[in-house]
Amino acid sequence: MYIYNEQDQKIIEQRVAQFQGQTDRYLAGKLTNEEFLPLRLQNGLYIQRLAPMLRIAVPYGLLSSAQVRKLAHITRVYDKGYCHITTRQNIQLNWPQLEDVPKILGELAEVQMHAVQTSGNCIRNTTSDQFAGVSQDELEDPRPWCEIIRQWSTFHPEFAFLPRKFKIAVCGTEGDRAAIQVHDIGIQIVKNSADEIGFQVLAGGGLGRTPVIGSVIREFLPQKDLLTYLDAILRVYNRHGNRDNKYKARIKILVRAWTAEVFAQEVEDEWEYTKDTLGRLTQEEIDRVKGFFTQPPYESLDNKISDEELAILAENNIAFGKWLQRNTRSHKIPGYTSVTLSLKPTGVAPGDVTDSQLEVIADLADAYSFGEIRATHNQNLVLADVKKSDLFKLWEKAKVSGFATPNIGTLTDMICCPGGDFCSLANAKSIPIAEAIQRKFDDIDYIYDLGDLSLNISGCMNACGHHHVGNIGILGVDKKGAEFYQIQLGGNAGSDTSLGGVLGPSFGESEVPEVVEKILTIYIEQRKGDELFLDTYRRIGVTPFKESVYPKDKKISNMHKDQGLKHA
Template sequence: MYRYDTYDQTLVDERVVQFRDQMERHLSGRLGEEEFRPLRLQNGLYIQKHAPMLRIAIPYGMLSGPQLRRLGEITRRYDRGYAHFTTRQNLQLNWPKLEDVPQILGDLAEVQMHAIQTSGNCIRNTTSDQFAGIAADEVEDPRPWCELIRQWSTLHPEFAFLPRKFKIAVSGASADRAAIQVHDIGLRLWHDDQGELRVKVLAGGGLGRTPMIAETVREDLPWRHLLTYLEACVRVYNQFGRRDNKFKARIKILVKALGIEEFRRRVDAEWVHLKDGPQTLTQAAVDAARTHFVEPERRTVSDDAIAAFEKLRADNRAFSRFVTNNVTEHKVPGYKAVTLSLKRREHAPGDVTADQLDAIANLAERYSFGEVRVTHEQNLVLSDVPVDEVEALWGELEALGMANPTVGTLNDIICCPGGDYCGLANAVSIPIAQAIQERFEDLDFLYDIGPLDLNISGCMNACGHHHVGHIGILGVDKKGEEYYQVSLGGSSTDDTSLGKILGPSFFREDVPEVIDKVLQVYVAQRHEDERFLDTYRRIGHKPFKERVYA
């Protein structure tokens, strides 16, 4: 995984010193809230419902053992002993004291971490596929390209105060696992017939109050021009994006208003001044980025060990369930990627304790070359596990409560913190997730239902990505009371679609029953081996609505 060079470390250290001074001036009254607000936001610091919240950057979702341990130390010392992984592959502390934040940032800098640009109207943390570099279907490893974008965008003086926040996602596999079609900019890496790397550039995607699917700006951008073309896109947005209304300030509104042809024309006109300029990528620059992502020295796993793994899977039903749902194919024979489930009813989805962070660091170093990935589904991944060690790892995960064989099922719920923490939320999210998990805890039922994405957001900001859940749940406020709106048919993969609202919203206690009725229609109407989303698209909205509101 990426390791800082001297330049990286100096930048982060100096940022800590700078913010410490800004915090001291704010606490002493020499820097007012209006002046301090943009400064704290660009260091990931929010003022939430009950306490400050600090969002920590995890570039393209990769963590090392020492970083996990440091996060554990920080949650014990400065928080309440737990933290929260987000759908953007970041980590949030929900209870730090304002005056402690500079020291937290200092502690993070010691292990090559920071909170720079995790908030504010700037280019946020670039995200990618949690299986980047190891996926069996990968065309191009996106991590070096994410790193080049990170270096280009970090503290970019021209883009420090954009009309609104700006998010970029990169996919390098045949299957999109980075949700590139619902980002401000989505990038798809592919090879032409001559083997030359090209980039498909999408713009104008996003969720929130006005969800939209991105449109193609450029189909076949040569890789050398990636940064200059991105700069042209963001310049057009910075110049023409609306600043008079924050609800209409995202690039998706600009793309929609102009139309993709006019947006493309303006980008190309801006690109004329940038193309072949000093930010044009060279092979040397790309090779330098790639050197930071060295392949681990994997031992050879024998055919006998692979056969023994398959036999154990056939003989042990519990182990087989774990492998089927939580273990992913690897590009190297004899290795697997193992997903650690952070979905337990007694914790909010994505929450992890300080002790668990320490334990995961130990497991990463013992089984996976010290590396952990954060997923968009609020789980964690050990990326390089030999098959003859999967059973031992499974046993240790069972003891930690992270071996739930439910990844990708109804109970693998994506959920924002909601009204329990967030001052923007209209309703709680976590209790809804817990009630659904309790209602549908039977594993045989979950496996019979098959792959199903259920996403919950506590408000229209859509931090739980409810718009692209096969089943989406949105908390809404009606005269001071919490209600929940259900949508069906969303998807965040290659067949991206936005869910359609089922009808009038429901009382909180009715939500599990509503989900049950939706599933009853699916079970009654599905064809053999047909996923929920396929059935919904085939039979349409009407049968589900009639059953739920009968």
């Protein structure tokens, strides 16, 4: 992983000292709320429903064991003993005291972490595939490119005050695990007819109030032109994005209004001014950054023997076999595998992890995975480089500590934003809905029979829970001060991205688990063989689900529809 140099460390330490002074002046009454607002946002600090919330940057989800131990210490000393993994692979603290935030930032700086640009109208954390660098289906490791983008975008003076927040994702596999089609800019690593590796560039994707799938604006971009081309995109957006209405300020609105073709031409025209500037990457710089992502010292292992031994262990221990099936993934190096530590046990808010669990995870990373941990879009954690011969020992330790739930990729491995329990923007609570669904569907064999199925929950239209791209999406809406939930079906965040369609009028909190059960019953009745939920939905359409959920003798008036969709 990338290691700070002396200049990097000095910049972050100076930023901490600067924010300490700003916070002191605010607490002393020398700065107004309005004056302090942009200063705290630039340092990842929000004011939420019950307390401040601090969002900590985790570039492309990569953490060292030392950083995880520091997070454990911070959550214990400055918070309530836990933190939250976000869908942008970042870490959130939900209960820090305002006067302690500069101290927290100071402690983070000790392990080369910060909260810079995790909020505000700037370029946010660049995200990627949690299996980057170890995946068998990878064309090239995307992490060096994420790091190059991070260094370019952090403190970029021209893009510090964009019309709206801006998100970039990079994917190195054909099967997209970085959701690049719903980002402001999506970058797909590709190979052209001359066998050269470069990038396909998408722009104008995003979720939120107006979900849009991004459009390809350049089929092939040479590697050395990455930053100058991104400069061109951001300049066009910065100049023409809507600054008068925040609901129309994202780049997706501009691209849709102009059409992708017009936007692409504007970018090409702007690129004529940027492509041959000092921002053009040199091979020396590319190699320098790639040097931080070299292959760890893997052992030469007999994959066949490892698999035979695992098969015996799985046969003799059903629980281990289920975990092996769901929570491990093939690795490019024989004898190794990648392990996902589930943060989705029933009764725990999805994505929450305690201080003691963090310390155990750091120990496991040191013992079994070269001291590295990855945060995922699905709010779990990954140990990417585990020897197959160590899996049983790792499973036993993970099980004791509460993150060996064998549910990765299933219904109960749901994405869920903090919702109304914490967020001041939320229309409804998300966490109680997640728990109710987990308790309703607690039969693991039933869950396995359903196959891969994504369920995403958002407490409002900002879509932090990515409900638009869940096979089943749940959105909290406000109906005359009461909390209701709208159901969407057919979303997907993979390479064949699709946006879910609204099923119909919304439901009360107590109704949601029963509605989900009815939806799943139709799926089971209509599926062909081992067909996945998304495939069944795409084949039969929404009507059978709608007829099951809404009784035929219940007429749905336009007024009822309007109430249910009022805040969509």
